[in-house]
Amino acid sequence: MGTVQIRDVRKSFGTFEVLHGVSIDIEDGEFVALVGPSGCGKSTLLRMIAGLEDITAGEIVIGDRVVNDVAPKDRDIAMVFQNYALYPHKNVRDNMGFALRQRRVSKREITERVEEAARILGLEPLLDRKPRQLSGGQRQRVAMGRAIVRNPNVFLFDEPLSNLDAKLRVQMRSEIKELHQRLKTTTIYVTHDQIEAMTLADRVVVMNGGVIEQVGAPLDLYDRPASLFVAAFIGSPPMNFFEGDFVDPTTFALADGTRLKLPVPDPKGRRHGTIGVRPEHFTLEQSGWPATVSVVEPTGSETQITARLAGRSIRVLIRGRTATRPGEAIHLGVEPELIHFFDAAPVPALA
Numbered sequence: 546m547g548t549v550q551i552r553d554v555r556k557s558f559g560t561f562e563v564l565h566g567v568s569i570d571i572e573d574g575e576f577v578a579l580v581g582p583s584g585c586g587k588s589t590l591l592r593m594i595a596g597l598e599d600i601t602a603g604e605i606v607i608g609d610r611v612v613n614d615v616a617p618k619d620r621d622i623a624m625v626f627q628n629y630a631l632y633p634h635k636n637v638r639d640n641m642g643f644a645l646r647q648r649r650v651s652k653r654e655i656t657e658r659v660e661e662a663a664r665i666l667g668l669e670p671l672l673d674r675k676p677r678q679l680s681g682g683q684r685q686r687v688a689m690g691r692a693i694v695r696n697p698n699v700f701l702f703d704e705p706l707s708n709l710d711a712k713l714r715v716q717m718r719s720e721i722k723e724l725h726q727r728l729k730t731t732t733i734y735v736t737h738d739q740i741e742a743m744t745l746a747d748r749v750v751v752m753n754g755g756v757i758e759q760v761g762a763p764l765d766l767y768d769r770p771a772s773l774f775v776a777a778f779i780g781s782p783p784m785n786f787f788e789g790d791f792v793d794p795t796t797f798a799l800a801d802g803t804r805l806k807l808p809v810p811d812p813k814g815r816r817h818g819t820i821g822v823r824p825e826h827f828t829l830e831q832s833g834w835p836a837t838v839s840v841v842e843p844t845g846s847e848t849q850i851t852a853r854l855a856g857r858s859i860r861v862l863i864r865g866r867t868a869t870r871p872g873e874a875i876h877l878g879v880e881p882e883l884i885h886f887f888d889a890a891p892v893p894a895l896a
């Protein structure tokens with residue numbers, strides 16, 4: 546069984562604690578992405594699941610075994626690293642079969658398993674090449690092939706796409722998703738890229754400063770971020786934030802005195818707070834929040850507008866095209882259910 550339970554896990558390097566008690570239950574067959582800014586502890590957590598780092602406190606359970614003291618090779622996991630970690634002098638076939646040979650699997654079975662993985666990944670024509678004769682995407686596929694042949698209960702991915710160019714990254718992302726749909730192997734995937742996490746995972750774990758901020762299905766995090774941090778981290782371009790005072794339930798005053806009419810009152814009835822609107826949730830109206838256009842960027846399918854509102858820069862994303870020009874005054878509307886309310890706090894700096 547490919548279940549993974551992380552129970553109040555802590556990690557210290559010397560006296561410096563980098564994970565402050567993290568708990569997650571991962572179901573068999575689930576694809577979970579660990580996401581968060583640089584230094585939040587996501588790689589450390591993955592390496593602890595793999596057995597590459599000791600567990601300072603807490604328990605990690607894979608299947609029905611506590612693995613705290615189990616060697617990496619006996620954990621029934623396979624890890625794909627950011628730098629692929631291929632053996633440069635071995636060809637693709639031998640790279641993929643290496644772990645099986647060490648386990649004294651029969652030659653015939655190794656051949657069968659390597660060829661099956663090569664077929665799934667489209668690597669058949671490349672089996673006799675050395676890593677240096679492969680493109681970045683092909684190397685990435687070999688690294689995945691090496692994990693697949695082991696037929697583990699759990700795949701662990703550590704930023705596997707970060708060395709690829711943008712286009713290839715998107716293509717490999719779909720391949721990883723397809724692979725998971727086909728093999729249904731439990732997968733834990735570390736990335737700092739929220740789009741990668743959102744598009745791949747059944748559930749996303751947002752980490753920040755060694756703790757979990759929120760765990761949820763991708764669209765739950767997008768629709769109902771539990772904190773300002775998650776609201777700012779999930780979604781691209783990021784949510785716009787405004788800090789100010791509620792003059793009455795539906796009137797919000799910014800620091801410079803600008804008053805914004807709210808389509809709904811804050812459900813928590815705060816007196817001071819932060820409101821958030823995603824760029825794609827603004828609409829251009831005849832009346833509404835007043836702003837002045839500074840930049841218009843059309844991509845064909847949508848138009849990104851940068852505008853000034855009460856002395857700050859905001860982003861507005863309009864589906865399709867608009868005749869709006871820089872310098873023009875616009876009025877922004879937002880649907881009642883698309884406005885977010887948070888406690889007042891400085892918007893977190895994100896990596």
Ligand code: ATP
Nearest residue numbers: 558563581582583584585586587588589590736737
């Ligand atoms: P990134 O995306 O940059 O890899 P991350 O979220 O994966 O970041 P970790 O690599 O898990 O972060 O690191 C978490 C914290 O632990 C960081 O502050 C890092 O400096 C520290 N750290 C990681 N490994 C060690 C180590 N071997 N010794 C001391 N400190 C470490």
